[in-house]
Amino acid sequence: MVGDVLVAVLLVLGVALELFCALGVMVMRGALARLHYTGPASVGALAIAVAILIHEGFSLIANKALLIAAFMLLTTPVLAHVTARAARIRERGELDSPAPEEPAAK
Numbered sequence: 077m078v079g080d081v082l083v084a085v086l087l088v089l090g091v092a093l094e095l096f097c098a099l100g101v102m103v104m105r106g107a108l109a110r111l112h113y114t115g116p117a118s119v120g121a122l123a124i125a126v127a128i129l130i131h132e133g134f135s136l137i138a139n140k141a142l143l144i145a146a147f148m149l150l151t152t153p154v155l156a157h158v159t160a161r162a163a164r165i166r167e168r169g170e171l172d173s174p175a176p177e178e179p180a181a182k
Contacts, residue, residue, distance in 0.1 A: 079130055079131070082127075082130055083127045083130050083131045086123045086124070086126055086127035086130070087123075087124060087127045089120070089123045090120045090121065090122075090123030090124035090127065091120070091124070092120075093116050093117065093119060093120030093123065094117060094120040094121070094124075096113075096116070097113045097114065097116050097117040097120065098117075099113075100112070100113030101113050101114065106163075107159065107160075107163040108160060108163055108164075111156050111159060111160055114152060114155070114156055115152060115153075115156065117148070117152065118145070118148040118149045118152040121144065121145045121148045121149075122145040122148075122149060124141070124145070125138075125141035125142050125144065125145035126145075128141040129141065129142060
């Protein structure tokens with residue numbers, strides 16, 4: 077009984093987070109603003125994976141769900157960093173460009 081309620085709560089939480097993140101990515105205009113909504117998506121996947129684990133026990137499907145959630149938790153920050161870096165380079169040019177020189181004082 078308690079396990080079923082916990083599974084339902086985790087599934088609702090996970091699906092709501094995923095929907096919120098997808099809606100945020102669709103609504104935001106710039107790439108950097110969209111990146112703010114990609115982070116919680118991995119937490120939603122983890123909630124869904126834990127719900128599957130509680131419902132199924134340690135089975136093949138639960139192990140796969142946990143591996144996918146772990147992969148998302150590990151790769152989401154890296155993907156966000158690389159995307160933000162590429163967006164900055166696209167907007168402002170070279171990333172390591174030298175600072176503009178100041179005029180010499182007389």
